[in-house]
Amino acid sequence: MPDERISVTPSTRDIALRGEAIYEQKYQAEYEKTLRGKYVAINVNSSEAIVADTGEDAIRLALERDPDGFFHLVRVGHRAPFEAGWYMSCVD
């Protein structure tokens, strides 16, 4: 994981990759023992993790703490927070 703060206008991919790296290195092992199914918003600048019962709550709480932050949303014990149906899967 790079040490420098993420650039002022990061791409969606930059935020996601950095957020996933932070989650895997700092939180995943611990959270998967006790927080399965919870949603986690990772602040990619501070590496802080905000845990909540819904993705909406996790991002809202994260924004309250850092209104200028960039966040990546993950779900503990899941490959992704959302599942796509046939249409989204065909076009993606």
Add this chain to the structure above:
Amino acid sequence: MSIKSGKVIDGHPYIDVLVSPDGKASVKYTALVDTGFSGFISVPVIAASILGLKAHATSRYTLANGKLSDPIPLAFGYACLEGDLFVQGLICISENTSTIVGVDFLMRCGKALVLSSKGVVMLSEADLLASNKPKK
């Protein structure tokens, strides 16, 4: 009982929804109802731009083949069926060309989906349950 009718196009259910960045000004979209999509609503990038949705975070979704999607932006926004009150949720901004309504929309809006050979309707879950209560 509040019932909204949609249409079936090429075998897939579509229904009109209002999407808004702030719960006030909105744009109407004919959205595909995808019960395999666990999220609230997914809108194409161009629609998000027109609506003025501000991305707050990124995420991914699991595709039907088990693979992960490319990262997508997420924005807070509002949506509802015409005539209903807006409900807030996380809107996925995707590369898809259609607006898609997911199961989280049905849950947040309290709607039941009825799909038949003749078409599709969404109705109030509360009304549906009340109408099925045994009469004393």
